Amino acid sequence: MKAHEMTLAQAIDALDKKEISSVELTQALLNRIDEEEPKVRALNCVCRDTALMQAAESDARRAKGEAKSALDGIPAIVKDNICTEGIPTTCSSRMLQNFVPPYDAHVIELLKKQGVITLAKSNLDEFAMGSSTENSAFAITANPWDLNRVPGGSSGGSAAAVSAMYAPMALGSDTGGSIRQPAAYCGVVGIKPTYGAVSRYGLVAFASSLDQIGPFARTVEDAAISLNAICGHDHRDSTSMNIAHPDYTQGIKDGVKGMKIGLPKEYFGEGLDKDVKDAIMKAARAFEKLGAAVEETTLPTFDYALAAYYIISSAEATSNLSRYDGVKYGYRAKHYDGIVDMYIQTRNEGFGAEVKRRLMLGNYVLSSGYYDAYYLKALKVRTLIKRDFDALFEKYDCILSPTAPAPAFKIGEKSDPMQMYLTDIYTVPVNIAGLAAMSLPCGLSPEGLPIGLQLIAKPLGEPAMLRAAYALEQEFPPLGEPSFAGGEQ
Numbered sequence: 001m002k003a004h005e006m007t008l009a010q011a012i013d014a015l016d017k018k019e020i021s022s023v024e025l026t027q028a029l030l031n032r033i034d035e036e037e038p039k040v041r042a043l044n045c046v047c048r049d050t051a052l053m054q055a056a057e058s059d060a061r062r063a064k065g066e067a068k069s070a071l072d073g074i075p076a077i078v079k080d081n082i083c084t085e086g087i088p089t090t091c092s093s094r095m096l097q098n099f100v101p102p103y104d105a106h107v108i109e110l111l112k113k114q115g116v117i118t119l120a121k122s123n124l125d126e127f128a129m130g131s132s133t134e135n136s137a138f139a140i141t142a143n144p145w146d147l148n149r150v151p152g153g154s155s156g157g158s159a160a161a162v163s164a165m166y167a168p169m170a171l172g173s174d175t176g177g178s179i180r181q182p183a184a185y186c187g188v189v190g191i192k193p194t195y196g197a198v199s200r201y202g203l204v205a206f207a208s209s210l211d212q213i214g215p216f217a218r219t220v221e222d223a224a225i226s227l228n229a230i231c232g233h234d235h236r237d238s239t240s241m242n243i244a245h246p247d248y249t250q251g252i253k254d255g256v257k258g259m260k261i262g263l264p265k266e267y268f269g270e271g272l273d274k275d276v277k278d279a280i281m282k283a284a285r286a287f288e289k290l291g292a293a294v295e296e297t298t299l300p301t302f303d304y305a306l307a308a309y310y311i312i313s314s315a316e317a318t319s320n321l322s323r324y325d326g327v328k329y330g331y332r333a334k335h336y337d338g339i340v341d342m343y344i345q346t347r348n349e350g351f352g353a354e355v356k357r358r359l360m361l362g363n364y365v366l367s368s369g370y371y372d373a374y375y376l377k378a379l380k381v382r383t384l385i386k387r388d389f390d391a392l393f394e395k396y397d398c399i400l401s402p403t404a405p406a407p408a409f410k411i412g413e414k415s416d417p418m419q420m421y422l423t424d425i426y427t428v429p430v431n432i433a434g435l436a437a438m439s440l441p442c443g444l445s446p447e448g449l450p451i452g453l454q455l456i457a458k459p460l461g462e463p464a465m466l467r468a469a470y471a472l473e474q475e476f477p478p479l480g481e482p483s484f485a486g487g488e489q
Contacts, residue, residue: 003028005481008168008222012070015062022055022062022073022117029075029119033166039147039484041139042160044080045088046120051075054117061115071229072115077161077170080121081128082213083202084108087118091204092136093126095324095331095350105202106234107171107213114229119167122157126352127321128173128206130154131181131423132414135354140411143185144482145449149408152182152423155216159186162216163482169226170216175206176309177403177427179214180439184403184452187441187479189223189469190216192427194459195434196241199234207316208239210309210431218478220440220469224248227462241460248466256471257291259464262396266302267426273406279442279451280402286475287400287468294400297392301385302429308385309428310421311365311378317355318362324350357417386433389458397464399456402426403439407449426454436462440469442476450479 003025006014014020030048037043058073067073078084081091083101085108090096104112111118125135133141133156141156143149144164151160155172159182162170172179174192183190191214198213205211215226231245263284268277284294326332326346333345351359365374392399404423414420430437436459439452453472457465 004032004165006168007219008074008217008225009219011074011168015073016070018062022058023052025073026051026055026075026117026119029167033120036164036484040142040144040160040164042122042141042151042157042164042166043077043120044090044092044123044138044157047087047118051117051119058115058117068113068115073117074169075117075119075167076111077120077122077158077167078108078118079124079155079158079170079172081124081173081204082107082171083204084118084121087121089121089204091127092124092138093350093352093355094137097137097331099330103202106199106236107230108202110230110232116229120161122155122161122170124157125154126355127204128154128175128178129317129354129358131177131420133157133182134411135352137352142411143408144484145187146408147484147486149410149449150185152185152408154178156182158216159183159188159190162186162188162218165481168217168222171213171230172216173203173211173213174431175210175313176431177424179216180427180437180452180454181404181423183216183439185408185450187450187482188216188218189220189438189440190214191223191227191438192430192436193227193231193462194436196239197245197460198230199232199237199240201234201236205320207313208320209316210313212431220466220473221249221252223438224252224466246463248462251463252466252470254467255290256287256468259292259397259468260395261287261292261294261468262297262392262399263294264297264299264302264399264401266299267401271405271422271425272402275445276402276404276406276451280400280453283442283453283472283476284400286472290471292468297396299388299392299429301381301388304381305385305429305432306421306425308378308381309424309432310361311374312382312432314358314362315366315375316362317358318366321355321359382432385429389429389433389435393458393461397457398468401454401456403452403454407445407447407451430456434459436460436465438465438469440473441479442472444479448483448485
């Protein structure tokens with residue numbers, strides 16, 4: 001096995017047994033990036049020199065028997081909206097093109113304490129607003145399974161990087177499906193943890209009541225290991241849960257016998273690709289074979305979730321992005337007439353089309369005369385959606401659904417914003433309700449494109465969710481190396 005092909009668990013074992021050094025592993029991954037990145041364009045920057053330096057320091061610690069953790073010397077990729085001290089954090093926006101944070105996000109602090117190496121920063125839809133990674137100011141990322149198709153978004157760079165075997169783990173953020181949908185498109189595992197399980201400190205905010213950092217990996221076990229590494233209380237995040245988090249790898253292999261799994265009929269209606277539906281139903285039958293009870297159920301408020309999400313998220317984005325005004329930091333227009341014009345020109349030049357669209361929508365729903373009609377109503381719908389899920393989890397251990405309506409679409413195919421927004425239809429209810437959810441591969445379409453299924457659990461229900469996912473993974477093994485079909489754009 002080549003070094004870049006190692007899963008996270010395999011890399012940990014190889015480092016522990018001294019079958020490979022961190023420097024050798026890091027160099028092998030850098031070589032892989034050099035080979036494939038011109039085609040994939042998943043990364044905004046590669047921390048080549050510092051990564052190799054940190055790898056050498058890790059090897060020195062291991063030689064003395066002083067490894068910081070089992071993850072010491074493991075390279076990881078970080079979405080470029082998570083602050084990294086001394087390393088650019090651009091949010092794939094012209095507005096922050098030259099921004100270098102003077103501090104680390106809480107998740108980066110945790111990873112550093114464990115000896116994890118930041119290998120690169122990954123591309124995303126600008127300020128995490130998008131579902132395809134076509135909205136980056138710097139590059140359009142390609143799907144490693146078909147270079148003419150999108151990797152999903154907004155964490156498309158992280159998903160594509162793990163799929164292309166640039167690193168065994170990566171971090172992303174999920175506001176309405178931005179980890180799970182690209183995980184599905186790229187054939188990897190992605191977890192959106194319970195809201196508050198992972199600190200948002202140092203994550204550049206899109207919609208604060210919805211945003212959550214989570215991991216990508218190639219196996220369920222690797223994703224559980226990664227989740228262990230980033231969970232924990234942080235007093236700087238008022239929404240961070242002050243609880244003892246379990247070891248998410250414990251009990252993961254206990255099987256699903258006796259578990260009850262719900263299939264909400266609303267997730268299987270009009271608009272769902274036949275190949276995706278067939279794959280999910282095959283997974284449902286696999287669960288039954290493994291000893292779980294699977295039955296159809298209903299989520300009555302499902303049809304209102306997408307509209308509520310785009311109202312709430314856009315309203316919060318309007319507030320969060322008001323700080324980018326050309327005064328304190330970030331991009332400033334070069335030509336303007338007075339301070340008001342400076343604000344206007346800076347934001348006009350610094351933000352891309354999708355960000356502007358969301359800000360306009362957010363300002364509209366918060367404006368006088370429309371607040372009650374839209375924003376307040378969306379908050380009430382949010383409460384109803386949460387109640388519906390609470391009722392489901394009184395009966396079921398997990399909910400099974402598609403992650404996305406269809407496999408990855410072609411670059412440039414969805415020019416209509418409404419068509420693009422519909423790709424999030426199965427993922428946004430989770431964020432609205434603050435639930436745990438994940439996507440894992442469940443096969444390939446006839447065109448050779450990954451299909452992902454979604455498992456949803458109650459708040460802090462990650463252990464049951466991971467147990468179900470691991471059991472299913474034994475029936476649907478990881479997809480392995482992508483095909484890199486198609487040509488460069």
